[in-house]
Amino acid sequence: MTDRVVLAYSGGLDTSVAIPYLAKQTGGEVVAVSIDLGQGGEDMESVRQRALDCGAVEAVVVDAKDEFAEEYCLPTIKANGLYMKQYPLVSAISRPLIVKHLVQAAEQFGGTHLSHGCTGKGNDQVRFEVGFMDNNPDLKIIAPARDFAWTRDKAIAFAEEINLPIEQSKKSPFSIDQNVWGRAIETGFLEDLWNPPTKDLYSYTEDPALGNAPDELIISFEGGKPVAIDGKKVTVLEAIEELNRRGGAQGVGRLDMVEDRLVGIKSREVYEAPGAMVLITAHQALEDICLERELARYKRLIDARWSEEVYDGLWFAPLKRSLDAFIDSTQEHVTGDIRLVLHEGRVTVNGRRSDHSLYDFNLATYDTGDTFDQTLAKGFVELHGLSSKIACKRDRDASGK
Amino acid sequence: MTDRVVLAYSGGLDTSVAIPYLAKQTGGEVVAVSIDLGQGGEDMESVRQRALDCGAVEAVVVDAKDEFAEEYCLPTIKANGLYMKQYPLVSAISRPLIVKHLVQAAEQFGGTHLSHGCTGKGNDQVRFEVGFMDNNPDLKIIAPARDFAWTRDKAIAFAEEINLPIEQSKKSPFSIDQNVWGRAIETGFLEDLWNPPTKDLYSYTEDPALGNAPDELIISFEGGKPVAIDGKKVTVLEAIEELNRRGGAQGVGRLDMVEDRLVGIKSREVYEAPGAMVLITAHQALEDICLERELARYKRLIDARWSEEVYDGLWFAPLKRSLDAFIDSTQEHVTGDIRLVLHEGRVTVNGRRSDHSLYDFNLATYDTGDTFDQTLAKGFVELHGLSSKIACKRDRDASGK
Amino acid sequence: MTDRVVLAYSGGLDTSVAIPYLAKQTGGEVVAVSIDLGQGGEDMESVRQRALDCGAVEAVVVDAKDEFAEEYCLPTIKANGLYMKQYPLVSAISRPLIVKHLVQAAEQFGGTHLSHGCTGKGNDQVRFEVGFMDNNPDLKIIAPARDFAWTRDKAIAFAEEINLPIEQSKKSPFSIDQNVWGRAIETGFLEDLWNPPTKDLYSYTEDPALGNAPDELIISFEGGKPVAIDGKKVTVLEAIEELNRRGGAQGVGRLDMVEDRLVGIKSREVYEAPGAMVLITAHQALEDICLERELARYKRLIDARWSEEVYDGLWFAPLKRSLDAFIDSTQEHVTGDIRLVLHEGRVTVNGRRSDHSLYDFNLATYDTGDTFDQTLAKGFVELHGLSSKIACKRDRDASGK
Amino acid sequence: MTDRVVLAYSGGLDTSVAIPYLAKQTGGEVVAVSIDLGQGGEDMESVRQRALDCGAVEAVVVDAKDEFAEEYCLPTIKANGLYMKQYPLVSAISRPLIVKHLVQAAEQFGGTHLSHGCTGKGNDQVRFEVGFMDNNPDLKIIAPARDFAWTRDKAIAFAEEINLPIEQSKKSPFSIDQNVWGRAIETGFLEDLWNPPTKDLYSYTEDPALGNAPDELIISFEGGKPVAIDGKKVTVLEAIEELNRRGGAQGVGRLDMVEDRLVGIKSREVYEAPGAMVLITAHQALEDICLERELARYKRLIDARWSEEVYDGLWFAPLKRSLDAFIDSTQEHVTGDIRLVLHEGRVTVNGRRSDHSLYDFNLATYDTGDTFDQTLAKGFVELHGLSSKIACKRDRDASGK
Known part of the structure; x- marks a missing residue:
């Protein structure tokens, strides 16, 4: 049987050249799979055609924008998913979706290998390959950039050698991964941690200091899921897209951080994720009133x-x-409205309301109508502190008083 | 022996009237203790005199600003202390310091009781009383607001009845607690969670939308402790004060949240803590480069x-x-400089440098000089994912696929 | 409307006398609810009759043995539920079941109050009352032993005063709570922590040193639930009962511990729970082969x-x-057989087999057939240790070496 | 410069043959380092001589028994160190000690490489190599069994080929690692998880069913450290040795488990660690009375x-x-005596006493002298349960409405 390599195909130079390269290395055929995650840019049909032009025996394009929003972004909202309390997992949640579609394509088109273009020092190779193994451990894995030290220069040389019908774009100084959930940027000068980001890094967000008028909005959630903005029903995808627009216009969601990679090194990353940050902020504020303290x-x-x-x-x-099972069980009552103001890079929650709120005005108020029985507090305080009181006394006694 | 009640005395109406009230209730004497935590306002000597005028047999004033900064705010910086990921514990860390001084005063002046003015539905009664029990369980505790349902109206009536030499200020609509670390505001209309805060709530911070020019600064830490700003040596207290000024001018550090109180209810709180938020943000960014991932x-x-x-x-x-022992053991190498920009309510870290950094340019770079051996990754990925791969296969096999 | 107190009625002296006492205190009527949790002892119909004889207007008896096993003991097995790594929660899991039935009875018989016989320094008052509040916060709570300082001596005097038709048994020196899941014993001489338990404390277990012949058995689980013993199908209740017998005969499941009570004090407790300990041990051993490492x-x-x-x-x-949602999601594949030997107080697992096992002989073996690719290890080890290696080097460099 | 390989040398066939093999592979010299961890067996001087006979240029023997007990076993006692709640880390804590001495020898004798005899599918390679990297990342690492697929058969053939002066012992069916803290056994037939262990596996422990008379003893701790047995002062090493003898005679400390290895596979392991299990059991029982609940x-x-x-x-x-810093901070008051009975494989704590105990008889007793104020409980219970009560009501209202 001929080997068939199913390749995660972006349409860019590297993965285009990888098509004939993988065919040559394996003596087999290449199936190109391209996924639309809302990354924008080129028309997907052109991408598909290019794969075929480069020699792919099959080229598949999948519009996975809604799937991505519903099955990957929504769980991230429910989990208030911020790695190191900051990064909304932009690339991390896109890999498993791509994995699913690659494995499906392999099963559909008789694939024997799966392939991706990631290097050996990043996180994405791990996300792809552990995903591959988890979904179909019988498929072999080829990662040319890592396994054959396949670089951009080699790719260009190879493309010329075989007269590949591909324009050699000028190399961007930026390494970018983007989808509807956000955008990740790495570039040489950021590798000096003392250098600030420059304005040309950003694409999803305006400069927060531009001084647009504040944008007040109300996001409605049902069971942890955003379902309406300013009273208008939205899908999760529409919510992200609208908040990318409105948040982006206010410069919301820029991040500049040093990140602990899974492979053991620290790296500087710049992100912009306006919709993600607005949705997580709002979701968290709603949890603050709908989830019991413990x-x-x-x-x-x-x-x-x-x-x-x-x-x-x-x-x-x-x-x-x-962990998903735990989280899902907490979301049933995360239902209600959060009012926010987006302005000058800030996301400010300034109103919450919910039929499922645990806030009890009558218990909380210091005004007339207070139903909190303060006489209970004395007993509570004493027993709450009793074990510590006994221990503190012992500590003093033992240390010689 | 005559009972002696040591009272945490703020100088305000409630605790002023509490002096004769406690004397009457216990048939004893009252010692007033006032602590300067940088809350500003009245001169501490006037406060002391008022206590005496109201009948205190002793009135003590303690300047604890540096002690507060070094022994309470600094551990909070090291712990990146944010309750519910937001609130920098403004009141929570001031209570134990006050407790220490009240207990000391009791031991010095023959106190038999300790007293505070807190109600029975808040956190501060717990902080005071557990602190009292931990430091001297033999002292009795009186909390008139809670134990005798002592209210402001009763206080005013009692003051008039006994002709107490105290001016009856117009009741502020706000309930405020403030110190150098921040300011906490509660007020009636905020008890409706849908109401936004109004501008008159704020005192430590300007409106972030005022549009002042950005303020760039460098904070230097040694072992987790802020030691210089823009190269000028500072004490922790000076750091907080300077960043309160500079952060406050930029509208940094405003919070509006619904909080889970220890007594089991949710309450709406507004805070402003510019210095605290700047310091914690900077400290955290420095930890990101100085602490190992796990x-x-x-x-x-x-x-x-x-x-x-x-x-x-x-x-x-x-x-x-x-927990302190754990945290202290992590701070040895949290040494270096963080550059931030304060602007329009935002605190943006845009540079880090440290001789103790774990960031390794040569491992991280994608350019010439890369020392990361990518061939190691394949083995890592396979064994990192092996237990999950085996489990996923079992799950599919067992579910009959 | 007349008050109606729904009382958790054990049939013993204290709760018998509580019937007329509560009627007198409240000026209302008492409904007695008795639950059969497999505690053995008296016939439940006699218990019911005694309640009526003591003046209860209604007396209800519930056989909840299977409900207790399926809905309270089984989740404890799934959670390997051992407080302080030792105590299988014998009393703790019985209280919520009793709560449910008391609240149901209140709703059925027009109850206005709920009542229990616990003191104010134990855990059970908390379990009852928080359970009451969670299930019906509108019902009032009366706890005579705590709220009226109602003691055994007062109960006996009151019984004589009103000529209550109840025999005054000689007071047992032991305070005992028992059900099919185990037995809890407190008694005066154990309050000296240096005193060893005496043989007369025990009832569910024989002396482990008796030297019975070893008892080997196989417990089969499906989805975390014990379903067969030695190949014979059992309900959860039957499993517990059989293992109480067989484990008890071998002296399995005795515990002597100092426990951290919820009310802040430490207390000495002796337990015996043979069936519980055998089931949890077996369940845990099965999890060891069926759950993925992380x-x-x-x-x-x-x-x-x-x-x-x-x-x-x-x-x-x-x-x-x-937490239940998390745990339930882990149990799907906890299916298989555990072979144990019960002997001289020991529970020894010496065999496991499961179609859902994650143990892979071919990966684990050192003999022919080994499929583990050892060349992967080098890369794994280096990247597993990389962040620590960098940090250790920094630590040495920084400390001046 | 000539390469010098510093080898962890056990004296057995494999590492003996490794001496000339490593010399040949690297073209360098071999330094053999042997550590006495109380593993017993051969005289260490004979081991040293054999290394020289096999061609080592240096052969070092280190008596590290006390160092092992004080710096590796004692922290394990303080941490109640049981992996998967069962395994007292017998091999795991010996590797870092060996690492330290190998690195020291390399620095002393001009070593350029470090070497160990572990395979690529176990934990010990990781422990050695991460330890090497943490202590001196400049030294290269050679693991012949893994890197050159060096097997016992190849070792024997090579020994014959070069006429190595070593007797070829009959291969034991067991793979054993032992030291004073315990003994680990793997062997082929245990790889079938349904096979029970056989009696010939054990060496540190007698059959628990032998029926020796019970052995009652008192272990005294100071600050978490065992300092006396039955009133006689002991070092940590002496404590372990004595309890190995006395526990071993009672069949205490046998374990049969399936373990989650770091490399992602599950493996069957049998251990015996009588002293370790007695010490950890006693230490834990003392913590139960000396550590505050939270x-x-x-x-x-x-x-x-x-x-x-x-x-x-x-x-x-x-x-x-x-984590050590946290643990150390908890041990100050773990001081007192624990009385245990060792019998028929059981370790039973039946008495505790300590001047640092947090157990308060007067609070705990139900007899005369009770100082617990039960009236405090009502307030405690209500506020302890308040947030849950509000949430349960919301849940019912929301689902039932």
């Missing part, structure tokens, strides 16, 4: 671990799925 | 728990002290 | 927290329910 | 993570060191 405290630990699991490429792993 | 991940859990312990009034409790 | 590691944290929540009387609380 | 609850999480870190080869890693 549940909320514990969920913060679960959320943090969820984010680490997803960052670490373990989307399909058993622990991630059980 | 330590950093675990410290986030420890930090969260530390914040809950402190919020819950357990500053002196054994667990809090062991 | 899931298993995290589940241990979840299990520990679950046990604390249940111990602390929070069976119905939101966090406990979300 | 500290004890949190320490259980810390202990579990400590055990995972150590198991995973991260003894020198930053997180492990900060």
Whole structure:
């Protein structure tokens, strides 16, 4: 049987040249799979045609924007998914979706190998390959950039050697990954941690200092899911897109951080994710009124671990799925409206309302109508502190008084 | 022996009237203790005199600003202390300091009782009383507002009845607690969660939309402690004060949240803490480059728990002290400089440098000089994912596919 | 409307006398509810009759043995529920079941109050009352032992005063709570922690040193639930009962511990729970082969927290329910057989087999057939240790070496 | 410069043959380092001589028994170090000690490489190599069994080929690692998880069913450290040795488990560690009376993570060191006596006493002298349960409305 390599195909130079390269290396055929995650840019049909022009025996294009929003972005909202309390997992949640479609294509087109263009020092190779193994461990994996030290220069030389019908675009100084959930930027001068980002890095967001008029909006959630903006029903995808626009116009969602990669190194990353940051901020504010205190405290630990699991490429792993079960069980009553103001890079929650709120005005108020029985507090305080009181006394006594 | 009640005395109407009231209730004497935590306002000597005028047998004033900064604010910086990921524990860390001084005063002046003015539905009663029990369980506790349902109206009536030499200020609609670390505001109309805060709530911060020119600064840390701003040596207190000024001018550090109180209810709180937020943001960014990944991940859990312990009034409790031991052990190498821009309410880190940094340019760079051996990655990825791969296969096999 | 107090009625002296006492205190009527949890002893119909003889207007008896096993013991098995790593929550899981039936009875018989016989320094008052509030916060709560300082001596005097038709049994020196899941014993001489338990404390277990012949058995689980013993189908209740017999005969399941009570004090407790300990041991051994490593590691944290929540009387609380969701999601593949030997107080697992096992002989073996690719290890080891290596080098460099 | 390989040398066939083999492979010289960890067996001087006979240019023997007990076993006692709640880390804590001495020898004798005899599918390669990298990343690492697929058969053939002066012992069916802290056994027939262990596996322990008379003893701790047995002062090493003897005679400390290895596979392991299990059991029982409740609850999480870190080869890693800081801070008052009975494989704690105990008879007793104020409980219960009560009501209203 002829080997068939199913390749995650972006349409760019590197993966285009990889088509004939992989065919040559394996003596087999290449199936190109391209996924529309809302990354924008080129028309997907042109991408598909280019794959065929470069020699792919099959070229598949999948519009996965809604699937991505519903099955990958929404769980991230529910988990308030921020790696290191900051990064909304832009690339991390897109890999498992791509994995699913590559494995499906392999099963459909008789693929024997799966392939991606990632290097050996990043997170994405791990996310792809652990995903591959989790979904179909019988398929072999080829990662030319890592396994054959395949570089851009070699790719260009090879393209010329075989007269590949591809225009050699001028190399962008930026390495970018983007989808509807956000945009990740790496570039040489950021590798000096003392250098600030420059304005040309950004594409999803305006400069927050531009001084647009404030944008006030109301996001409605049902069971943890955003369902309306300013009273107009939206899908999750529409919510992200609208908030990318409105948040982006206000310069919301820029991040500049040093990140702990799974492979053991630290790296500087710049992100912009306006819609993601607005949605997570609003979701969290709604949880603050809809989740009971001890549940909320514990969920913060679960959320943090969820984010680490997803960052670490373990989307399909058993622990991630059980963390999902915990999180899902908490979302039933995360229903209500959050009012926010987007302005000058700030996302400010200034109103919450919910039929499922645990806030009880009559217990909280200091005015007439107070139903809180203060006489209960004395007993509470004494027993709440009793074990500490006994221990503190012992500590003093033992240390010689 | 005559009872002697040591009272936490703010100088305001309520605690002023409490002096004769407590004397009457206990048939004893009252010692007033006032602590300067940088809350500003009235001269402390006037406060002391008023206590005496109201009948205190002793009136003590303590300038604890530096002690507060070094022993309470600094640990909060090291712990990135944010309750519910937001609130920098403004009131929560001031109570244990006040407790210490009240207990000392009781031991010095023959106190038999300790007293505070808090109500029975807030957190501060817990913080005071658990602190009292932890530091001297033999002293009795009186909390007139809670134990005798002592209200402002009753206080005013009593003041008139006994001709107390105190001016009856017009009642502020706001309930405020403030110190150098921040300012907490509660007020009636905020008890409707849909109402936005109004501008008159704020005192430490300007409106972020005022449009001042950006303020760029460099904060230097040694072992987790801020030691210089823009190259000029500062004490922790000076750092907080300067950043309150500069952050406040940019509208940095405003918070509007619904909080889970220890007594089981949710309450709406507005805070402003410009210095605190700038320092914690900078400290965290420095940790991002100076702490090893697994330590950093675990410290986030420890930090969260530390914040809950402190919020819950357990500053002196054994667990809090062991969390401190963990945190202290992580700070040795949190040394270096963070450059930030304060502007329009935003605190943006845009540069880090440190001799203790774990960031390794040669491992991270994609350019010439790369020392990362990518061939190691394949083995890593396969074994990193092996247990999940086996489990996913079992799950599919068992579910009959 | 006449008050109606729904009382958790055990049939013993204290709760018998409580019937007329509560009627007198409230000027109302008493409904007695008795639950059969497999505690053995008296016939439940006699208990019911005694309640009526003592003046109850209604007396209800519920056989809840199967409900208890399926809905309370089984979740404890799934959670490997051991408070402080030792105590299988014998009393803790019975209280929420009793709560449910008391609240149902109140709703059925027009109850206005709920009542229990617990004192104010134990855990059970908390479990009852938080359960009551969680299930019906409108019902008032009366706890005579705590609220009226109602003691055994007062009860006896009151019984004589009103000529209550009840025999005054000689006071047992032991305070005992028992059900099919186990037996809890407190008694005066154990309050000296240096005193060893005496043989007369025990009832569910023989002396382990008796030297019975070893008892080997196989327990089969499906989805975490025990379904067969030695190949014979059993309900959960039957499994517990059979293992109480067989484990008890071997002296399995005795515990002597100092426990951290929820009310802040430490107390000495002796337990015997042969069936519980055998089932949890077997379940855990099966999890060891059926749960993926990272899931298993995290589940241990979840299990520990679950046990604390249940111990602390929070069976119905939101966090406990979300922990259940996590745990349930892990049990699907906990299916297979565990072989154990019960002998001389020891429970020894010496065989496991499962179609859902994650143990892979071909990966594990050192003999022919080994499929583990050892060349992968080098890369794994280097990247697994990379972040620590960088940090250790920094630490040495920074400390001046 | 000539390469010099510093080899962890056991004296057995494999590492003996490795001496000339490594010399040949590297064209360099071999330095043999043998560590006495109380593993017993051959005289260490004979081991040293054999290394020289096999061609080592230097052969070093280190008596590290006390160092091992004080610096590796004692922290394990303080952490109640049981991986997967069972395994007392017998091999895991010996590797970092060996690492330290190998690195020292390399620095002393001009070593350029470090070498060990472990295979590529076990944990010990990770522990060695991460330890090497943490202590001196400049030294190269050679692992012949893994890197050159060096097997026993090849070793024997090579020994014959070069006429190595070594007797070829009959291959034991068991793979064993032992030291004073315990003994680990793997063997072919245990790879079938349904096979029970056979009696010939054991060496440190007698059959628990032998029926020796019970052995009652008192272990005294100071600050978490065992300092006396039955009133006689002991070093940590002496404590372990004596309890190995006395526990071993009673069949205490046998384990049969399926373990989650770091490299992603599950493996069957049999251990015997009588002294370790007695000491950890006693230490834990003392902590139960000397640690405050919330500290004890949190320490259980810390202990579990400590055990995972150590198991995973991260003894020198930053997180492990900060966990140590937490644990050390908890041990100050873990001082007192524990009385245990060793009998028929059981370790039964039946008495505790300590001047540092937090158990308060007067609070705990139900007899005369009770100082617990039960009236405090009502307020405690209501506020302890308040947030859950509000949430349960919301849940019912929302689902039932």
